[in-house]
Amino acid sequence: MNPxxxxxIRNKAKLILLTWVKTVVKKEQHDTITPEKFSVLIKSPSYQxxxxxxxxxxxxxxxxxxxxxxxxxxxxxxxxQNV
Numbered sequence: 315m316n317p318x319x320x321x322x323i324r325n326k327a328k329l330i331l332l333t334w335v336k337t338v339v340k341k342e343q344h345d346t347i348t349p350e351k352f353s354v355l356i357k358s359p360s361y362q363x364x365x366x367x368x369x370x371x372x373x374x375x376x377x378x379x380x381x382x383x384x385x386x387x388x389x390x391x392x393x394x395q396n397v
Contacts, residue, residue, distance in 0.1 A: 319369065323386060327378040330390050331356070334373060372397045 331350050336344050353375075360376040361368050370377040373393070381393060388396075 319386075323379060323382045325381055326386075327375060328383075330378055330393065331373075332377055341359050 328349060332347065332349055334358065335352055336347055339347065356375070360371055360374045362371045363369075370380065378393065381396065382388060385392070
């Protein structure tokens, strides 16, 4: 894929993931979550085992990037419906 398009997709994925993390965390902690620090909060692996198959974990950064490659105009609400 075009590097310029991938840069846009990765930036959009970070913003979507940041917004999703803020919906999961308490409102008092919203000020502490910044784009630079939120990757520290998410230390879970991107993959999980489903039987004998290794699949991407839903709402992980890599899963969001892969989904946005197929549907670049989707938002957080669209991703939540797709999960």
